[in-house]
Amino acid sequence: MARQWRIAPPYSKELATQMNQDKASIRKALKAQRQQLSPQFCQQAALGFLDQILYSPIINSQQKFAVYLSANNEIDLKPVITALWDYLPVVSQQNDSTLSFAPYSSLTSLQTNLYGILEPAYSTLINPLELEVVFMPLVACDNKGHRLGMGKAYYDKTFATKNQHHRPLLIGCAYQFQCLDSIPTDPWDITLDMLITDQQVYDFRT
Secondary structure (H helix, E strand, O other): OOOOOOOOOOOOHHHHHHOOOOHHHHHHHHHHHHHOOOHHHHHHHHHHHHHHHHOOOOOOOOOOEEOOOOOOOOOOOHHHHHHOOOEEEEEOOOOOOOEEEEEOOOOOOEEEOOOOOEEEOOOOOEOHHHOOEEEEOOOEEOOOOEEEOOOOOHHHHHOOOHHHHOOOEEEEEEOHHHEOOOOOOOOOOOEOOEEEEOOOEEEOOO
8 A cells, every 4th residue: 555755854855956856966965864874773774674574465475586785874684685585686797787686595605796795606597577576775766666776777777678577576675764755767767666665665556
């Protein structure tokens, strides 16, 4: 069930206007805010996020989930990963700015990719469209499900054909303060199906 869009201070429609709706400016401001979060806040937010996941009807043990290893003070998915060991994104070796996904468990060997992010090492990869649920990192999201990422468009390119295949379910993961009234978009930006924060669940499909 969709919930009322709630923008947490200090970010608002006025702030987005002040930043001239420029993606780079919004990205810089929100990343700076994220870096200032205390370890205690991040830990509490991670537990709040897990609560939202566990009480969501989208979760069941038979779905193929893709998670990600949080970096740079992104909302921590470790509690979720422990409950949903499944797949992690792997940066394509074809230099085409797309992602593949590899099985992941506590025994999986990890290596650092070119962005300094850990990913499964030399594993069997699956087609992204075989996944059923994909949890995606983001910098900001608006009330229409538009997602602002890190600017490399990996997820956008990977799931560019999603509308034709009607899967997987794309779920953004964020702190509540990353919710903005609106963000600028480009034609290649994919739209989220849902957003889960440490405080609420939003369903953009309804």
